[in-house]
Amino acid sequence: MQSQDRVRIALLAGYAIGLHMLERLIPTPIPWLRFGLANIITLIAIMLYGFRIGMMITLIRVFLGSLFVGTFLGPAFAMSLGGGIVSTCAMAVVYRTLPLLFSPFGLSLIGAFFHNVTQLALAYLLFVRRIEVILYLSPIILFLGIITGGINGLICGFIIKRLEPEITHIS
Amino acid sequence: MKKVLHILFSLTLAFLLLSCHKESDRIFKRSEFLMDTIVTVTVVSSSAEDADRAMNRVFQELKQMESLLNFFSTTSEISVINNAAGKHPVRVSDTTYNLLSLAREISEKTEGNFDITVGVISHLYDFLKKSHPSDSDINRLLPLVGYKKMELNSDKKDVFLQLKGMMIDPGGITKGYAADRAVEILKAEGIKAALVAVAGDIRGYGLKPDGKGWIVGIKDPRDSSEEGVFAILELRDMAISTSGDYQRFFIENGTLYHHIIDPKTGKPAKGLISVSVVGPKAAYTDALATALFVKGSVKGIKMVEALGYSAIIVDNKGEIHFSEHLKKMLKLLKHRISGSLED
Amino acid sequence: MHRKDRGLIKELLKQTTPYDWLLLFFLIIVSLSGLISMKKFLPSGSLVTIEVEGREVYKLSLFQDRTVEIKGPIGTTVVEIKGQRVRIVESPCPNKICIKQGWISRGAIVCLPNRVVVTVGSGETTGGIDAITR
Numbered sequence A: 001m002q003s004q005d006r007v008r009i010a011l012l013a014g015y016a017i018g019l020h021m022l023e024r025l026i027p028t029p030i031p032w033l034r035f036g037l038a039n040i041i042t043l044i045a046i047m048l049y050g051f052r053i054g055m056m057i058t059l060i061r062v063f064l065g066s067l068f069v070g071t072f073l074g075p076a077f078a079m080s081l082g083g084g085i086v087s088t089c090a091m092a093v094v095y096r097t098l099p100l101l102f103s104p105f106g107l108s109l110i111g112a113f114f115h116n117v118t119q120l121a122l123a124y125l126l127f128v129r130r131i132e133v134i135l136y137l138s139p140i141i142l143f144l145g146i147i148t149g150g151i152n153g154l155i156c157g158f159i160i161k162r163l164e165p166e167i168t169h170i171s
Numbered sequence B: 001m002k003k004v005l006h007i008l009f010s011l012t013l014a015f016l017l018l019s020c021h022k023e024s025d026r027i028f029k030r031s032e033f034l035m036d037t038i039v040t041v042t043v044v045s046s047s048a049e050d051a052d053r054a055m056n057r058v059f060q061e062l063k064q065m066e067s068l069l070n071f072f073s074t075t076s077e078i079s080v081i082n083n084a085a086g087k088h089p090v091r092v093s094d095t096t097y098n099l100l101s102l103a104r105e106i107s108e109k110t111e112g113n114f115d116i117t118v119g120v121i122s123h124l125y126d127f128l129k130k131s132h133p134s135d136s137d138i139n140r141l142l143p144l145v146g147y148k149k150m151e152l153n154s155d156k157k158d159v160f161l162q163l164k165g166m167m168i169d170p171g172g173i174t175k176g177y178a179a180d181r182a183v184e185i186l187k188a189e190g191i192k193a194a195l196v197a198v199a200g201d202i203r204g205y206g207l208k209p210d211g212k213g214w215i216v217g218i219k220d221p222r223d224s225s226e227e228g229v230f231a232i233l234e235l236r237d238m239a240i241s242t243s244g245d246y247q248r249f250f251i252e253n254g255t256l257y258h259h260i261i262d263p264k265t266g267k268p269a270k271g272l273i274s275v276s277v278v279g280p281k282a283a284y285t286d287a288l289a290t291a292l293f294v295k296g297s298v299k300g301i302k303m304v305e306a307l308g309y310s311a312i313i314v315d316n317k318g319e320i321h322f323s324e325h326l327k328k329m330l331k332l333l334k335h336r337i338s339g340s341l342e343d
Numbered sequence C: 001m002h003r004k005d006r007g008l009i010k011e012l013l014k015q016t017t018p019y020d021w022l023l024l025f026f027l028i029i030v031s032l033s034g035l036i037s038m039k040k041f042l043p044s045g046s047l048v049t050i051e052v053e054g055r056e057v058y059k060l061s062l063f064q065d066r067t068v069e070i071k072g073p074i075g076t077t078v079v080e081i082k083g084q085r086v087r088i089v090e091s092p093c094p095n096k097i098c099i100k101q102g103w104i105s106r107g108a109i110v111c112l113p114n115r116v117v118v119t120v121g122s123g124e125t126t127g128g129i130d131a132i133t134r
Helices: A003-025 A038-049 A051-069 A075-097 A104-128 A131-170 B002-018 B048-069 B077-083 B094-109 B116-122 B135-144 B171-188 B282-295 B298-305 C003-014 C018-041
Strands: B026-034 B037-045 B150-153 B158-161 B193-198 B201-205 B214-219 B229-235 B238-244 B249-252 B255-258 B272-279 B310-315 B320-322 B330-332 C047-052 C055-061 C066-072 C075-082 C085-090 C107-111 C116-121 C131-133
Touching: A003 A038, A003 A051, A038 A051, A038 A075, A038 A104, A038 A131, A051 A075, A075 A104, A104 A131, A104 C018, A131 C003, A131 C018, A131 C107, A131 C116, B026 B048, B026 C047, B026 C055, B037 B048, B037 B171, B048 B077, B048 B094, B048 B171, B048 B193, B077 B158, B094 B116, B094 B150, B094 B158, B094 B171, B094 B282, B116 B135, B116 B171, B171 B193, B171 B201, B171 B238, B171 B282, B193 C131, B201 B214, B201 B229, B201 B282, B201 C131, B214 B238, B214 B272, B229 B238, B238 B282, B238 C131, B272 B282, B272 B298, B282 B298, B282 B310, B298 B310, C047 C066, C047 C075, C055 C066, C055 C075, C075 C116, C085 C107, C085 C116
Parallel strands: B214 C131
Antiparallel strands: B026 B037, B037 B193, B150 B158, B193 B201, B201 B238, B214 B229, B229 B330, B238 B272, B249 B255, B272 B310, B310 B320, C047 C055, C047 C116, C066 C075, C075 C085, C107 C116
């Protein structure tokens, strides 16, 4: 691993954890409404540096974030880890196989969707074991995910647009 | 871009409007602990308020019935009658009177195989402490058993137990009677379909929203799990009750003591392990299931058939027998009952 | 709205592709039709079931006002039934999502951290059987 990579990973993971923590301070008016701001960083990392670094940032964010918040190895941690891994994979796969089909907006929607589906599945498998409860919550959670995922995608697109000139300049 | 947003917005709106569909029939269910058991009332109604009101009335009425009919409560009318045995007649409420005259009617029709005056002996069996009366106690008390020694005066609405020490325990018919009363109330409240289950005494009428009757399972007498059933049938304006040796019992030195006491011997009835009776009224199915169990042989099935009821019997070899009449309605999940009772 | 803001939004929307919108549209349809059909398929009834760690601890009537305390792995959750609705009043969980959900009369409230599931339904668990004579 090049030292440049390390710096990038550290920096981006730092942002991700920062956003992750910041999000916890914002009171949400609707239950289950999580902004998932850290996903912006993941998506940026995937688009600029590839899947490997994106996944690394996700893992660092999940592990360190849960240590900071105190949910390490708890139910919230399992959900966060599962959702993070699957959504990162989903976004990376779509971005790599169909690079120009979706903008960050669409990619973020895909990420949010897979994040939520994974979490619902994990909630069923690990905790709730009652399919009707999960089915009842799914549409609400998926719908909220579309909204936050969409907004995150737009923010991500904005940031990438601003970063691009500098990146081309550096490399 | 504006156009896209417009289309999305109107589509969203259309979906939201579609979602406001009209209120259809729903199933409401409520359980309460009453009469020493769980009473569950299930009603079909398009309005939560109607269902609620009807169920409130049912539970209110059943609570009142319990206070009148509870054998173990010293203030119940049953206790007052028992305390006045051999002394004087006791004037009682319509609820109690009707129950007792129904009990006697069934005693007559079943040649005394169902008899509420067996209470004087049956209350000596304690299934929590695992104790039973001695043979000498039973022989001493047997003369106090006999429904003919219970006088009912329909003009004065009073009840008199002729001999001092006599005791009636209507527990073998109260639950069915309560289910009948509950159905009466629900019908009067305009509920078009309902299922009332007072423990295992169940009566249903009308159809569920899916167009089917009420599906009732019959407990496998040798399966200790809550849900183990050996047969199911669809109830349409019918009642069903089950009497079995597994309901309350203990085993002492290899002998099984269960709660269904033969009025002729004062001891737990032998020969069958489970009897279910199906027919129009739950008070009848309740008492007839006991009577048939006491009778103790598969031939007894004719006794209930003569009264317009049908039965499903599991004998002590685990074989299942049932009335010809039930052939189409009954779905057997097991063809034999196996296993033994575990204390 | 400032002109600069409008310019920004325009810029953001411009970079989106038609497939983005197709995807958005598809997802909205899926979740909305889910919401609608849920309303229909939601078991209706008045039996409040409370589970902790997958074990059923209470079966209560929606029509009977009462408050119960449930001991879960991280503390005590307080469930209140009142006026034919149910809610979680107190919970030891960090996000308090369950409390924010407020009153419900159908459906479910889930508190994952304390492993508490409150459902309102008909309480049917045995496949298709309405009652058991025992």
